[in-house]
Amino acid sequence: MDAIKTDLVVLGAGPGGYAAAFYAADKGKKVILIEQDTRLGGVCLNRGCIPSKALLHAAQLISEARESTHCGVTFGEPKIDLDKMRAWKNSILDKLGAGVASLAGKRGVEVLKGRGYFEDSKKLRVETAEGQKFLTYDKIIVAVGSKSALPKAFDLGNPRIMTSRDALNIPDVPEKLLIVGGGYIGMELGTVYAALGSKIVLVEALPQILAGADPDLVQPVMRYAEKAFQEVRLSTKVSSMATHGKQIKVVCESNGQKKEEFYDRVLVCVGRVPNCNDLGIENTQVTRDEKGFLKVNASQETTDPNILAIGDVAGGVMLAHKAAREARVAVEVVCGESSVFQSITIPAVIFTDPEIAWCGLTETEAKEKGIQVQVAKFPWAASGRALTFDRTDGLTKLLIDPETERLLGVGIVGHGAGELIGEGVLAIEMGATAQDLAAAIHPHPTLSETLMEAAEVFYGHATHTFIRKKSEE
Amino acid sequence: MDVRLPKLGEGADSGVVVNILVKEGDSVQKDQPVLELETEKAVGSIPSSAAGTVTAVRVKVGEKISAGQVIFSIAESADDAGHFVEAAVPAARRTRPLIPVNPAAGTAAATSKTIPGFPPPASPSVRKMARDLGIDLTRVSGSGHGGRIMLEDVRAHIEKLQAMADGGAGATETAPRPVERIDFSQWGPIYMKPLTPLRQTIARRLSDSWRTVPRVTQFDEADITTLNELRKKYAKAYESKGARLTLTSFALKAVVATLKKHPLFNASLDEAAGEIVFKEYYHLGVAVDTEHGLIVPVLRNADKKSLFELSKELEELAARARDRKVTAEDLKGGTFTISNQGGIGSGPFTPILNTPEVAILGIGRGALKPVVRDGKIEARLMMPLGLSYDHRVIDGGSAARFMVDLVAAFEQFKEADAKI
Numbered sequence: 001m002d003a004i005k006t007d008l009v010v011l012g013a014g015p016g017g018y019a020a021a022f023y024a025a026d027k028g029k030k031v032i033l034i035e036q037d038t039r040l041g042g043v044c045l046n047r048g049c050i051p052s053k054a055l056l057h058a059a060q061l062i063s064e065a066r067e068s069t070h071c072g073v074t075f076g077e078p079k080i081d082l083d084k085m086r087a088w089k090n091s092i093l094d095k096l097g098a099g100v101a102s103l104a105g106k107r108g109v110e111v112l113k114g115r116g117y118f119e120d121s122k123k124l125r126v127e128t129a130e131g132q133k134f135l136t137y138d139k140i141i142v143a144v145g146s147k148s149a150l151p152k153a154f155d156l157g158n159p160r161i162m163t164s165r166d167a168l169n170i171p172d173v174p175e176k177l178l179i180v181g182g183g184y185i186g187m188e189l190g191t192v193y194a195a196l197g198s199k200i201v202l203v204e205a206l207p208q209i210l211a212g213a214d215p216d217l218v219q220p221v222m223r224y225a226e227k228a229f230q231e232v233r234l235s236t237k238v239s240s241m242a243t244h245g246k247q248i249k250v251v252c253e254s255n256g257q258k259k260e261e262f263y264d265r266v267l268v269c270v271g272r273v274p275n276c277n278d279l280g281i282e283n284t285q286v287t288r289d290e291k292g293f294l295k296v297n298a299s300q301e302t303t304d305p306n307i308l309a310i311g312d313v314a315g316g317v318m319l320a321h322k323a324a325r326e327a328r329v330a331v332e333v334v335c336g337e338s339s340v341f342q343s344i345t346i347p348a349v350i351f352t353d354p355e356i357a358w359c360g361l362t363e364t365e366a367k368e369k370g371i372q373v374q375v376a377k378f379p380w381a382a383s384g385r386a387l388t389f390d391r392t393d394g395l396t397k398l399l400i401d402p403e404t405e406r407l408l409g410v411g412i413v414g415h416g417a418g419e420l421i422g423e424g425v426l427a428i429e430m431g432a433t434a435q436d437l438a439a440a441i442h443p444h445p446t447l448s449e450t451l452m453e454a455a456e457v458f459y460g461h462a463t464h465t466f467i468r469k470k471s472e473e
Numbered sequence: 474m475d476v477r478l479p480k481l482g483e484g485a486d487s488g489v490v491v492n493i494l495v496k497e498g499d500s501v502q503k504d505q506p507v508l509e510l511e512t513e514k515a516v517g518s519i520p521s522s523a524a525g526t527v528t529a530v531r532v533k534v535g536e537k538i539s540a541g542q543v544i545f546s547i548a549e550s551a552d553d554a555g556h557f558v559e560a561a562v563p564a565a566r567r568t569r570p571l572i573p574v575n576p577a578a579g580t581a582a583a584t585s586k587t588i589p590g591f592p593p594p595a596s597p598s599v600r601k602m603a604r605d606l607g608i609d610l611t612r613v614s615g616s617g618h619g620g621r622i623m624l625e626d627v628r629a630h631i632e633k634l635q636a637m638a639d640g641g642a643g644a645t646e647t648a649p650r651p652v653e654r655i656d657f658s659q660w661g662p663i664y665m666k667p668l669t670p671l672r673q674t675i676a677r678r679l680s681d682s683w684r685t686v687p688r689v690t691q692f693d694e695a696d697i698t699t700l701n702e703l704r705k706k707y708a709k710a711y712e713s714k715g716a717r718l719t720l721t722s723f724a725l726k727a728v729v730a731t732l733k734k735h736p737l738f739n740a741s742l743d744e745a746a747g748e749i750v751f752k753e754y755y756h757l758g759v760a761v762d763t764e765h766g767l768i769v770p771v772l773r774n775a776d777k778k779s780l781f782e783l784s785k786e787l788e789e790l791a792a793r794a795r796d797r798k799v800t801a802e803d804l805k806g807g808t809f810t811i812s813n814q815g816g817i818g819s820g821p822f823t824p825i826l827n828t829p830e831v832a833i834l835g836i837g838r839g840a841l842k843p844v845v846r847d848g849k850i851e852a853r854l855m856m857p858l859g860l861s862y863d864h865r866v867i868d869g870g871s872a873a874r875f876m877v878d879l880v881a882a883f884e885q886f887k888e889a890d891a892k893i
Contacts, residue, residue, distance in 0.1 A: 431615075432594075
């Protein structure tokens with residue numbers, strides 16, 4: 001069978017893969033994009049960012065309706081139609097998936113549905129519905145992503161033990177739900193199921209939920225979880241699971257004490273693993289790191305001269321926007337430009353209630369690395385805007401280099417923090433100083449003012465909060 | 474292990490060491506710049522291909538070194554993580570064009586404070602530009618608040634380095650007296666534009682030419698009435714095959730024919746060896762006026778090409794020069810240069826030699842002039858020519874004879890040579 005020859009193959013149509021395919025096509029390359037799912041968009045669109053955010057919106061409607069009584073608005077108990085909610089969520093995914101496919105078509109990117117397998121560095125076999133096809137290419141960008149890890153001990157073949165992929169389809173609202181892992185996926189899905197009415201026990205092996213975020217930002221979310229969940233157990237491990245009729249028998253262990261319980265469903269959110277098995281990687285010169293991710297350099301090149309890798313499969317933080325940036329770098333390299341990944345920060349957003357977002361340095365990191373910073377905090381209790389929508393459980397803080405006044409980090413917790421962090425990202429990438437933030441007029445009344453006011457806190461003259469002068473001043 | 478000079482890319486394979494950034498006993502990181510090298514085209518920083526402690530530096534400032542040559546030896550450090558990354562990156566990409574830093578600048582303390590994990594404060598676009606140009610932003614002093622580096626700061630840095638390089642590079646020459654800075658604003662309003670790297674290269678090369686070569690210009694005129702008819706006659710045919718038939722194409726042909734009769738004009742002077750180097754190839758430089766400045770790409774083996782081939786190649790070369798797509802290779806190896814100002818509508822003029830070539834032809838605008846032929850005054854299309862030559866190699870008589878033959882080559886251009 002004759003191989004199809006093209007300039008560039010992109011393997012995987014997630015937010016990294018399709019971004020790479022489109023950019024390469026825009027730069028004049030002949031591109032074939034390969035995807036095994038029926039819908040383009042990868043985990044992000046199909047079983048990650050997008051569906052979770054749709055469900056979180058529904059959850060927010062429920063909790064806001066419950067909490068509006070003291071504003072003088074009282075609703076009845078919400079009626080939840082799971083089929084309708086699922087259909088609404090899926091309609092969003094269909095719309096976005098079709099959008100990606102249409103953008104591919106307009107650019108002349110050929111989409112090949114099937115599973116790719118490396119015959120060697122220069123040849124890819126694709127198993128399509130119409131049989132095998134072979135592709136040869138100048139370069140290939142591997143963007144096959146990652147999937148939820150399910151440790152062997154939990155993998156009983158019982159559908160009541162779910163990963164995020166299953167949980168996002170809301171098969172039902174379990175009365176008793178155990179969530180294993182207090183990272184952002186566990187916390188976000190916990191928020192959804194709690195709003196839908198599940199009694200949730202969340203188990204986290206570490207002494208803090210949402211590892212990586214500064215403790216002061218996590219605090220409001222922890223307060224929410226303690227209220228909305230039945231229990232949050234820190235420093236606790238799940239030692240075993242077993243099927244027990246229509247329930248799962250779970251043994252947890254904390255402080256050497258074992259506890260046996262029964263749950264209707266269990267959601268396992270203990271991390272993600274790269275999708276690089278059954279890919280024929282061993283037929284190429286690509287090497288993998290100890291965790292199985294493909295090794296790449298700052299130009300996204302693997303150790304095989306024909307193969308680049310981006311996104312989750314290339315390791316690092318597993319976030320769609322990181323993959324999209326790497327896609328740009330990889331395509332520029334493919335086009336002969338000398339491009340490297342040189343962004344200072346990859347922002348992080350956790351869509352809990354309230355949201356947490358940060359970029360640049362965190363306080364924890366500054367301490368670990370011995371970087372001296374001055375932290376300026378502006379609590380949302382002092383924000384008029386936060387009061388008007390009844391959510392003052394927020395905080396905006398800046399990490400500033402005391403010598404040059406350069407902005408090194410921004411951390412925000414509060415309603416809509418994810419939408420606010422973009423300004424912090426731009427400021428850090430631009431090498432802005434606290435003065436730059438303070439001097440830029442921010443619109444009133446908005447939450448964006450909290451960034452400006454936090455910068456003013458640094459200089460000791462924020463309008464809406466009073467800072468006691470230091471003794472020497 | 475030995476660290477060798479990587480292949481520099483862009484066709485450059487050797488250069489002069491301008492600055493050594495490490496010394497014996499220093500520990501170097503992989504990719505840390507260790508050397509600054511001036512090639513014909515630019516100056517680049519050479520990164521170390523390995524990490525470790527320098528045990529011996531094998532090159533000296535001012536030494537000419539070639540790709541593959543050992544530049545220094547190091548004792549490799551145990552921390553060799555990420556070595557594969559090095560292997561995966563093509564060598565050419567690791568060599569970055571840079572403007573040199575002389576030792577004085579090299580020792581200057583970093584101007585912006587370094588914070589682990591953070592590059593110097595500058596916008597992503599400035600950081601990208603610095604990377605593309607191979608400029609180390611930690612050495613650039615930022616004028617913004619908190620030492621933020623603006624585009625202008627990078628420009629100023631490049632100018633400073635260039636000035637230093639110009640002052641330090643030509644050690645064998647008597648350094649030109651520093652020119653006193655004059656405040657022109659005392660007599661009226663002024664504004665400034667920074668010198669581009671290209672302009673600085675032009676300035677340096679032409680100053681060298683002016684200082685080293687005793688140059689004489691020989692003038693004459695060629696009657697191109699017939700030639701112009703010929704051009705008009707064949708222009709359409711050329712155009713239909715995708716080439717523009719211009720006077721410069723004819724000039725290439727006429728010059729090659731004349732050079733063949735006068736090999737001295739296709740030679741170079743090797744003062745060190747006390748020899749004149751005659752070249753048996755004819756690579757003609759053609760001066761192209763671009764919006765960025767003068768560029769002289771070289772059209773190779775002009776003697777082996779038909780008028781049609783020359784026309785076509787000339788057009789492509791000029792287009793690439795205007796788009797700044799010529800490579801360093803395109804600018805090398807010329808044996809004689811033609812500069813035609815006729816298209817702009819001026820001339821005659823005295824061109825300056827494109828060293829190490831020994832002669833250059835400047836062509837002015839052809840104009841109708843009253844000429845006495847067979848006792849009658851006729852309007853003829855006359856084209857002014859100026860031939861500048863290196864009087865160290867070429868005598869006045871030779872130049873006059875060259876000119877006579879060149880004028881004849883224009884005036885008696887064979888129609889057969891114009892046919893496609």
